[in-house]
Amino acid sequence: MRLVFVGLGKMGRSILRGVLDKGFLAPEEVGVLGRSPERTRELAQAFGIQPVRPEDLARAERVLIAVQPRDFPALAPLIAHPLTGYLSIMAGVSTGVLTRRLGTRRVVRAMPNLAAEIGESSTALFGPKEAEEAGDLDFARALFATVGDVYEIPERLFDAFTGMSASAPAYLAVVAEALADGGVRMGIPRALALKLAADALAATGELLKRTHPGRLKDEVASPGGTTIHGLFALEARGVRAAFMEAVERATLRGQALGEEE
Template sequence: MKTRGSTGKKKMKIVFIGGGAMGEAMVRCLLTKKVASPQDIVVSDISPVRRELLSREYGVSTLDDNRKAVTSADLIILAVKPQNLPEVMEKIKGLAPEQLVLSIVAGATLSSLCQGLNHSSVIRAMPNMPAQIGEGMTIWTATTETERKQKELAQTVLRALGKEIYVTEEKYLDMATALSGSGPAYVFLFIEALVDAGVHIGLPRNVAQELVIQTILGSAFTVEKTGKHPADLRNMVTSPGGTTTEALLQLEKGRFRSLLLKAVAAAYKKAKRL
């Protein structure tokens, strides 16, 4: 498993099963944040094109044999499509007890992972799309058999993707799927609509887009840094009888809050069925 470099420091071998968009993003973030070096990482992928790209761009080792790839791995990250997971688990079944598996496969529960792998040290994580640039939000949980040091390793890896939240109950991952998982799509739609509104009233599209993006970034940071309730901050922007009041009235008439609630509830219902 762990080997020692010239400095005597223990080195960790991280193996990715799947080198698609999210797998590549994790590799990039681990290297950028200096959590791992290229020689610590192996990526196994069936596509020769992906293997060549990952090797060329990041200097990591690549293989087309999952079983061979996981040999002596400390951390195995499952980053494959859900439909390919059963075959992958069957191939790598028989891992050593001290090897840790971290799955980012959508819909794959801890019980299904443990059963499919015949392995108990398993973590299930759900990063969202902004993790691809190191600004993601990841929620994760682990089996009771997963040791504290293994959880610390997983936390270090997931923090390279942005922020992370550990929960003891797996049910919260389905809920988070509807909020932080699908959430970027809601925000992108909101950005798109605001930019279009700016164009509608006469702003050049590039100006409208810059105004909207910075407004959303600044507003989010204000909530985070002040710790104030969003309603209190909204009231600070809303002058009696002013333009903001008129705009908010139209949003309330259109049931903006209700639509968001229904959208998240529908996404959660769908997530539970996956």
């Protein structure tokens, strides 16, 4: 078996769909280990992949750990095999912790975001030289490319990447909801306001791939116009500082999760 998913929540399912839909792996090459035998069978049937028991993991080429960080200490002894490669999408769990608990340096740390669901994730990757030499890092690059773009970054930036990129869909969802609420306040029907907010964020994302955000802002904000007055209100409420603090708080929480290990 080429890859076993340990845990299969929302993010794990998005990655699994990308892997299967893009033909990176065939269903018979993929297994799943759930929190119980019943859950394992249920997930395997739902996705047409193989049910796996903890003792079967010794025969797996690689294991993708997709559980909550708090569950990892108890899980690690059950899944640790020195000849297996491991990929982790657990926030805050360093390669040092993975190595210590799994008994191998063949570990790759990855951090995708919710956009994996639509093949538009930004995924950070890091692995030590042992993972590079064993081909685990190459495997991870190809695997996560099935759900979006892949960025290899130093591990010291992982918590910041998590606090910014991995958390960004939640931040921007709040922006969309607030924009819609503003439209409703001014008389736009709720359904239309939500659609307009979603369209605006999607289109702006595409524009930002082509130009600097400051330039885009200046192009929309004409002298004495409506937009500059709206921007003044945002600045008065400290919107920039709020977003910067959100990234900082999320980064610090990622660091704290790592310290709990």
